[in-house]
Amino acid sequence: MTTPLLSLTWTDHVTGRRGYLVVDRLVRGVCSGGLRMRAGCSLEEVTGLARGMTMKEALHYDPHSRYVPLGGAKGGIDCDPRDPEAYGVLVRYLRAMRPYIEQCWTTGEDLGVTQDLVDRAAAEAGLVSTVQAVYPLLDDAAAARARLAAAFAIEVDGIGLDELVGGCGVAEAALAALDRDGVPYAGARVAVQGLGTMGGATARFLARAGLTVVAVADARGTIANPDGLDVEALLAARDAHGVVDRAALRADDRRLPVDACLSADADILVPAAVSYAVDAGNQHRVRARLIVEAANMPVVPEAETLLAARGVTVLPDVVVNSGTNAWWWWTLFGDVGADADEAFAYVRRSMRALVDRMLTRARADGTTPRAAAHALAEERLPVIAERFGRFR
Numbered sequence: 001m002t003t004p005l006l007s008l009t010w011t012d013h014v015t016g017r018r019g020y021l022v023v024d025r026l027v028r029g030v031c032s033g034g035l036r037m038r039a040g041c042s043l044e045e046v047t048g049l050a051r052g053m054t055m056k057e058a059l060h061y062d063p064h065s066r067y068v069p070l071g072g073a074k075g076g077i078d079c080d081p082r083d084p085e086a087y088g089v090l091v092r093y094l095r096a097m098r099p100y101i102e103q104c105w106t107t108g109e110d111l112g113v114t115q116d117l118v119d120r121a122a123a124e125a126g127l128v129s130t131v132q133a134v135y136p137l138l139d140d141a142a143a144a145r146a147r148l149a150a151a152f153a154i155e156v157d158g159i160g161l162d163e164l165v166g167g168c169g170v171a172e173a174a175l176a177a178l179d180r181d182g183v184p185y186a187g188a189r190v191a192v193q194g195l196g197t198m199g200g201a202t203a204r205f206l207a208r209a210g211l212t213v214v215a216v217a218d219a220r221g222t223i224a225n226p227d228g229l230d231v232e233a234l235l236a237a238r239d240a241h242g243v244v245d246r247a248a249l250r251a252d253d254r255r256l257p258v259d260a261c262l263s264a265d266a267d268i269l270v271p272a273a274v275s276y277a278v279d280a281g282n283q284h285r286v287r288a289r290l291i292v293e294a295a296n297m298p299v300v301p302e303a304e305t306l307l308a309a310r311g312v313t314v315l316p317d318v319v320v321n322s323g324t325n326a327w328w329w330w331t332l333f334g335d336v337g338a339d340a341d342e343a344f345a346y347v348r349r350s351m352r353a354l355v356d357r358m359l360t361r362a363r364a365d366g367t368t369p370r371a372a373a374h375a376l377a378e379e380r381l382p383v384i385a386e387r388f389g390r391f392r
Contacts, residue, residue, distance in 0.1 A: 007047065010093060014092065019075070020046040021100060022046045023073045023105065024073060025071035026070075030071065031070055031071035032072065032105075032107075032134075035077070036075070036077070036111040037111070038077075038081065038112045041079075047074075050072050052296060054071060054377075059377050067330050067335050077093055082241065108130055111196075111275075150338035151343070153338075158236070162324075164201045166324030167197075168348065169323020170272070173292060173319065177292075177359065185209050187212070189211070190213045194271070194272035197242070199270065203234075203270075204232070215261050216229060216231075217261035217273070218242055218244055222257060266287065269288035269290070269291045275296055275298055277299070278298055293317040295321070297317060318373050330346060
């Protein structure tokens with residue numbers, strides 16, 4: 001891994017909790033990457049995520065698009081988002097990071113924080129917006145901001161468009177892989193670990209495509225049903241942290257331990273919660289033949305090697321969950337309007353093309369999909385640097 005451009009550690013003077021910012025690369029002086037909050041978040045974790053953002057940006061580079069990929073970055077706070085002190089920590093972190101957010105780092109929701117929460121804390125910290133650093137790169141910043149605000153105001157069947165686009169991309173990545181292997185959707189079984197923004201939307205899109213969601217996990221445990229869960233009912237019964245009210249379960253829905261989701265009898269496993277969920281010690285429990293990484297870094301490298309030896313394919317996070325970040329910029333730069341159908345169509349088309357390139361490259365090189373995705377990104381980074389300059 002290359003050395004990041006900037007790496008810093010912040011200590012909250014009130015609680016002593018720590019936060020981190022890592023800027024892996026700048027393009028035109030700007031970088032992009034969300035802000036996560038979880039107990040145990042570390043500088044090493046944030047550094048890996050920042051590098052992943054650099055690759056996600058590069059993988060979506062299209063010289064014919066208005067959207068110009070940015071550099072990669074990431075923020076992280078070591079605090080449980082359910083802690084009563086969490087919001088104050090978030091505000092103070094953003095206040096401390098204000099110079100970076102104003103000048104170079106565009107950020108938004110990630111694990112543990114919603115966009116609404118980030119926006120509220122950012123306003124309290126004195127920020128105009130968490131993406132204001134990109135405004136100078138826009139042809140018409142006022143029109144772009146209005147377009148993005150209009151897109152964020154759209155709801156589809158009770159869920160915000162901004163919460164759905166990422167899951168749409170994850171689902172499309174899974175469907176593209178099934179199509180390449182000639183696997184019919186009907187009868188394909190799915191387990192989703194995490195029912196927050198990304199996991200919930202992924203479950204919805206896969207269920208609506210005709211797949212059977214047989215297990216979902218939240219912080220309280222796994223909910224399973226071999227005949228298929230009522231995904232819409234579970235989504236409607238979630239709280240702000242993606243935890244399902246068990247009163248919404250049907251009589252034949254089973255309640256199992258949290259980690260039971262990993263060993264569910266499913267064809268596809270979608271880890272959509274924390275990083276490092278599948279490691280060398282538990283990978284043998286995975287029964288699915290396809291793992292689709294909706295979360296960032298959920299499968300550790302040692303586990304991926306062991307899984308590959310068992311014939312399990314892992315579609316990597318840098319491709320699978322890149323749709324949310326790309327949609328923000330497609331909308332802001334004007335490649336996509338404030339319209340749900342247009343957004344979903346653009347995400348689906350882009351993700352299918354990217355997954356196809358990755359899997360074709362993996363087959364040609366005799367490597368894993370992750371190695372192929374990294375190779376594609378590494379080939380594009382010099383092209384971007386040549387066109388827009390390098391800040392390292």
